[in-house]
Amino acid sequence: MRVFRELAAADPDQYEPELATSLVTVANHLWSQGESAKACTHAAIAAAIRRRLARANPDAFRRALASSLTGLGVYLWAAGQRAEALEASQEAVAHWRELAAANPALYEDFLAPALSNLGNRLGALERPGAALAAADEAVDICRRQAASGKEVNQDGLGTALNNLGNRLAAVGRTEDALRMSGAAMDIYRTLAAEHPSAYRADLARALANHALHQAQIGFVHKGLELTSEAIAIQQELAAANPAAFTADLRKFEDIRDVLRSELPG
Template structure:
């Protein structure tokens, strides 16, 4: 990391992409070992660098920026900063929506993931109606991709479980039961429970 920092200080255009990738990887590794509070700093630094890079070359750097923003939102939420987590998550959704419009097969699953995270945050912040809208959009995207990417089934299940909870919160018990019935009729394969 320190080597990339020194290299990027001397030649930003050549080494900032590598520095951003290293910072993002460090944040991910820290999160993997349950050190999410520590993961925030390198992830915020990666976002800052990738935002600058994406301003000059969106096609090359927006996917990485969206990934860093999405991670930042998740980790802010994990450390109890849910209201702050909405901003980077909304930015990730905005970027991924644009990317998915140009290349649906490549980016719709990432968009669905960001929408599901945003739905969770929105529900936690007390807006179940918006959370329901977001879960519906995420579920639609996952449904669309399941035939070609069956490994997305656990993500579809997770977003539908959230949708059922939101429906319960809105007093729509019958709709929630319909979602749960679908989940029961379409179980996850045994090897998908990691």
């Protein structure tokens, strides 16, 4: 990266794109090592470079800018810089939206998850109306793609449905939330049956999420049944890789304990 800094200082037109790419690579590495604050620093510089490049040549650099902003939003959120993360996520969605308007076949695949992530952040910041609108649009894109005959990323659709369910629950639409989380659960059952090593953890999260929505409409026993299934999956995963899976296992056990406390007697 130091080499690209020196080259970009001498010839920015030629080497700033490579410098931005190297900064993103370093940020990703830092993120994987748990260094979210340092990842933010590198990703922010990359985004600033790409923002400047996109202003001069949007056709060449807007996609790279949108990608940088998407990653920057993730790193900032993890580092606790929520307002800055929201701003980066909103800017990313704006760029993906413009790109998708010009070429939906190529860029709606990026717009949908960006909207879903934005919905999560708006929800956490207690903006339920805006959060629901973003999550709903993400699912609408996936459904529209499926209706057109395009093969839809089922993992992405499952995530979008789960997120929409949570956003619906936040505004009191619990039965609609249950339908969304149930659809997500069904998707991950299928994916986990086909590729267990890749999707069993996602299935466990979907089961726990659906369990909460079941309990919200009064089906506590069903919620406990689903939570027990999630815990059983997660116990196997945590036994093989405690660092990666123990935290979610504890969350599922907490959900089980809460649901047990809601049973009469």
